[in-house]
Amino acid sequence: MPTVQEVLNQGWTIQQQGNYAAAEKVYRHVLQQAPGSAAGWCYLGIALYDQRRFEESEASYRKAIALQNHFPIAWNNLGNTLRMLGQVEGADQAFESALQQDPNYLSPLKNRGTLWVWTGQIDRGLAAFESALKVAPHDAELHRNLGVIHLLKGDFHRGWDEYRWRWQMPGFVRPNVTQPVWDGSDPQGKTFLLYSEQGLGDAIHFVRMAITLKERGARTIVQAAPKLIPLLSTCRGIDQLIPEGMLPARFDFHCSFIDAADRLGIDAESIPDVGPYLGPPENLQGYWANWLAQLPGKKKVGICWQGNPQHQADIFRSIPLQAFEPLASIPDVQLVCLQHGFGIQQLDQVGFANQIVRLPANLDQSSGAFMDTAAIMKGLDLVVTSDTSVAHLAGALGVPVWVGLPKVPDWRWLLQGETSPWYPSMRLFRQPEMKNWAAVMAEIELHMKQTESRSSVPL
Structure with a gap:
């Protein structure tokens, strides 16, 4: 008959395959037979956390700790859960308990840094990550995190250096080719294989690097998700588009779009002014312009609120649709769902x-x-969105777009400013404190009413 730990290990194998609900059933079965198993409650807490059931996860970790106080893994996991619940001081205390029990435990050192960064205490988070490097000087995730912070602060030189460590982390995989990754050498006369590394928004945002390389004399081959090929085919800097999984017969270098930005030395002051670099065909624009013309309201405003819920920061960057309600009451404005x-x-x-x-x-x-x-x-007067691929698409099209940002945004939006050097048509609206979307929407509402009152000025 298998031991409790053996059954828990079976559940953990299931959980690592992404079947969190099935793993939860295994852990609950164990706890029915052995309710005093601290490990069982800890495993259950992890399964609940992965299902974003944070209140239940907290309760499960607290049961584990009540049964076994010296349990640094449970304290660390409790800290992570409290962080997701916005309980900053409680999370910090939980991480401190884990470190008191195991001073060289790397995970709470990392998580403490993340806690401070996500709550806007950027320099405190930076110091925490640098302290963690003393325990693990070659940890790729720590270096990547430092890179993100420096990029967020606008120090692109230091940021790119540290951010390159991401390629040593799980999940970051380059094409299986013999050609070298581009090292920043003269691109004149060379053929490049370019690809996205971080999703649809990344591809839309950074495909512009193909234009810059093309202007410097390179030939560009872009590898993309098949569904994105029609859109990316409108980018003027691409010589050839191929679907993911296919490799060209010949090329000299390969790199991701973000690698290209890094090696081109792009910073907040030197982002290439390529103007709108994507655009749908005119016949499609005409069709939807006629469709939009049938709608009521003088001004048509597209809205988008939800990003990918699997993204680690989604709980902070997506905006509840309910928060958009004030925009619906503005006279002569018709909201259009882009979600x-x-x-x-x-x-x-x-x-x-x-x-x-x-x-x-x-x-x-x-x-x-x-x-x-x-x-x-292209037929809307304005797009109002959370930080999603829709924001990048609107910016790449040159469409007026207002983006609601969390207290600590993605690094490309930097820490300050109402405008973005990446997209001239974009305006940024920043949270004054975590989870305060009401303040963001109140500011957007105010600006919409102000621009609406000046009929000669578009939204």
Whole structure:
């Protein structure tokens, strides 16, 4: 008959495969037989955390600690859960307890740094990560985190150096080729294989690096998700587009789009002014312009609220749809839903849903990912969005776009400023404190009313 630990190990194997609900069932079965198992409560806490059931996760870790106080893993995990619940001081105390029990335990050292960064205490977080390097000087995640902080603070030179460590982390995989990664040498006359590394927003944002390399004499081959090829084919700096999994017959160097920005020495003052660099075909724009013209309201404003819930920062950067309600009451403004997939269910949960125009269900299915959405955006007066791929798409199209940002945003938005050097058509609205989306939307509402009152000035 298997031991408690052997069954827990079986559950852990299931959990590492991503089947969190099944793992939870295993752990609960163990706890029915052995309710005094501190390890069992800790494993259950992890499964609940991975399902974003943070209150239940907290309770499970506290049961583990009540049964076994000297349990640094449980204290560390409790700290992480409290961090996600916004209980900053409690999280810090939990990390401190873990470190008192095991001073060289790397995970709470990292998590403490993340806690301070996410709550806006950037320099305190930076110091925590640097202290952790004394324990693990070659830890790739620590160096990556330092890179993100320096980039966020606008120190791109130090930031790029540290951020390169990400390629030594799990999940960052380059194409299996023999050609070297570009080292920043003269690109004149060389052929480059370029690819995205961090999702759709990353591809839309950084594909512009193909334009810069092309202007410096390179030939560019871009490898992209098949669904993105129609959109990226409108970028003028690409000589050849190929789907992921396919390799060109010949090329000299390869690198990700972000690698290219790094090796080109891009910083906040030297971002290439390439202007709008993506655009849907005119016939598609015309079709959706006619569709939008049938809607009521003088001003058409597209809204998007939810990013990928699997992103580690989604709980902070996505905006509840309910927060957009003040915009629905502005006279002569018609809200248009640009949300797809994740988060669309919120339309059935707010009282002002009838004031938001829903787009056809088959959007972007015939022309390619984002193609209909891009054409619609070109016909809108304004896009208001959280930090999602929609924000990058609007910026790449040159469409007026206002982005609501969390207290500590993604590094590319920097820590200050109402404008973005990446996108001239973008305006940034920043949280004054964590989770305060009401203040962000109040400011957006005020600016919309001010611009609406000046009829000669577009939203």
